[in-house]
Amino acid sequence: MSNRRGAILPGLFLIFLGGWFLAQNLKVPLPQIQNLWPAFPLVFGLAMLVRYFAEGRREDGLVFIGVTGALIGAFFFAFTLGPLEWGQMGDFWPVFVLIGSAAFFVQWLTQPRNFGLLVPAVLTLGVGGVFLLANTNVLDQRMVEQVARFWPVLLILAGLSTLASYFLRARRNNQ
Numbered sequence: 001m002s003n004r005r006g007a008i009l010p011g012l013f014l015i016f017l018g019g020w021f022l023a024q025n026l027k028v029p030l031p032q033i034q035n036l037w038p039a040f041p042l043v044f045g046l047a048m049l050v051r052y053f054a055e056g057r058r059e060d061g062l063v064f065i066g067v068t069g070a071l072i073g074a075f076f077f078a079f080t081l082g083p084l085e086w087g088q089m090g091d092f093w094p095v096f097v098l099i100g101s102a103a104f105f106v107q108w109l110t111q112p113r114n115f116g117l118l119v120p121a122v123l124t125l126g127v128g129g130v131f132l133l134a135n136t137n138v139l140d141q142r143m144v145e146q147v148a149r150f151w152p153v154l155l156i157l158a159g160l161s162t163l164a165s166y167f168l169r170a171r172r173n174n175q
Contacts, residue, residue, distance in 0.1 A: 038080055
């Protein structure tokens, strides 16, 4: 069985390569090869997710790596193929933080009893979301100032969540 699985990747690669060269010979407009490098993290991420499901959902860490790789590849494709331009990266860098948030959320979905994964998921969602909204001028300056003043509340909430999780776990273990 493992020998048959080992032939899938080379087979798919040959099909892709043949299709690429055929499209070039038929003068089909294709993106420049230098614009396709985001396919590497994208395919790597998708391969990790496929591996997670193919191996019986045992290695939960593959989910975090897979989601992160796939989303980073997709995000970079937005720059290499459009609609974003590299000069806009200064405005859109918070997407990397949001990708981390998405990876933590999906990781939590594989382990719904591990509420500790929700703490970094929510924190990174809040931080990334606020910075993205501020950088793209969705939030007005007064709102950004208020968020800057009260951001420590997120740390307090994270601490309370961590303590609650600890005490709930300790209570279940004692019963």
